[in-house]
Amino acid sequence: EADIYQTPRYLVIGTGKKITLECSQTMGHDKMYWYQQDPGMELHLIHYSYGVNSTEKGDLSSESTVSRIRTEHFPLTLESARPSHTSQYLCASSIQGVGNEKLFFGSGTQLSVL
Amino acid sequence: DAKTTQPPSMDCAEGRAANLPCNHSTISGNEYVYWYRQIHSQGPQYIIHGLKNNETNEMASLIITEDRKSSTLILPHATLRDTAVYYCIVRSGGSEKLVFGKGTKLTVNP
Numbered sequence: 001e002a003d004i005y006q007t008p009r010y011l012v013i014g015t016g017k018k019i020t021l022e023c024s025q026t027m028g029h030d031k032m033y034w035y036q037q038d039p040g041m042e043l044h045l046i047h048y049s050y051g052v053n054s055t056e057k058g059d060l061s062s063e064s065t066v067s068r069i070r071t072e073h074f075p076l077t078l079e080s081a082r083p084s085h086t087s088q089y090l091c092a093s094s095i096q097g098v099g100n101e102k103l104f105f106g107s108g109t110q111l112s113v114l
Numbered sequence: 115d116a117k118t119t120q121p122p123s124m125d126c127a128e129g130r131a132a133n134l135p136c137n138h139s140t141i142s143g144n145e146y147v148y149w150y151r152q153i154h155s156q157g158p159q160y161i162i163h164g165l166k167n168n169e170t171n172e173m174a175s176l177i178i179t180e181d182r183k184s185s186t187l188i189l190p191h192a193t194l195r196d197t198a199v200y201y202c203i204v205r206s207g208g209s210e211k212l213v214f215g216k217g218t219k220l221t222v223n224p
Contacts, residue, residue: 033212035214039155042214042215042216042217043158043214045211045212045213048211058211059211059213088155090157090158091157092157092158101212102160102163103150103158103160103212104160105156105157105158105159106157107156107157108155108156108157110155
């Protein structure tokens with residue numbers, strides 16, 4: 001079973017606040033990802049990382065930023081939250097390899113910006 | 115990575131086999147077929163993947179046609195808890211990104 005944790009599970013916050021969504025995995029996986037998903041819609045990749053000190057932007061442009069200082073930790077930060085940031089944010093990790101790459105997802109953070 | 119086409123929705127009776135199709139006609143030789151599912155706003159869950167041979171695990175079977183242009187995910191005895199959105203994804207082993215499409219919303223009925 002995957003050990004990847006996201007906190008908080010739900011977050012309701014006012015416009016202009018700075019927020020950090022936490023994601024941690026205890027599997028020693030090199031690759032980590034952030035996806036964004038609106039209700040009933042597709043998942044969109046917004047950030048990913050190959051390993052420590054590596055971060056890349058995904059296919060969907062996002063005002064959020066990420067950091068990867070430790071293998072197990074991949075937090076996502078919004079400097080100034082806006083209502084347009086309301087969405088579900090899903091973190092995932094995988095073992096780096098060729099041809100056998102299962103992604104393990106956390107339970108997600110449902111963000112509501114008022 | 116090749117694009118995939120899936121029906122938007124399907125229904126299945128509880129206890130019967132659910133066969134979910136996926137077309138990936140532009141698949142290339144080094145691209146794998148992956149299946150994930152997402153149960154109501156939870157994180158997606160890996161089900162199975164394959165390259166060209168049929169695969170089976172404790173969750174499902176994956177049948178890939180000989181030309182690899184399509185595949186079918188089979189849940190042999192669907193239960194109500196299998197109601198979810200099922201995603202078929204094609205990606206190369208070296209690709210850094212897993213791109214999720216709209217998937218198939220499978221509803222298992224009692």
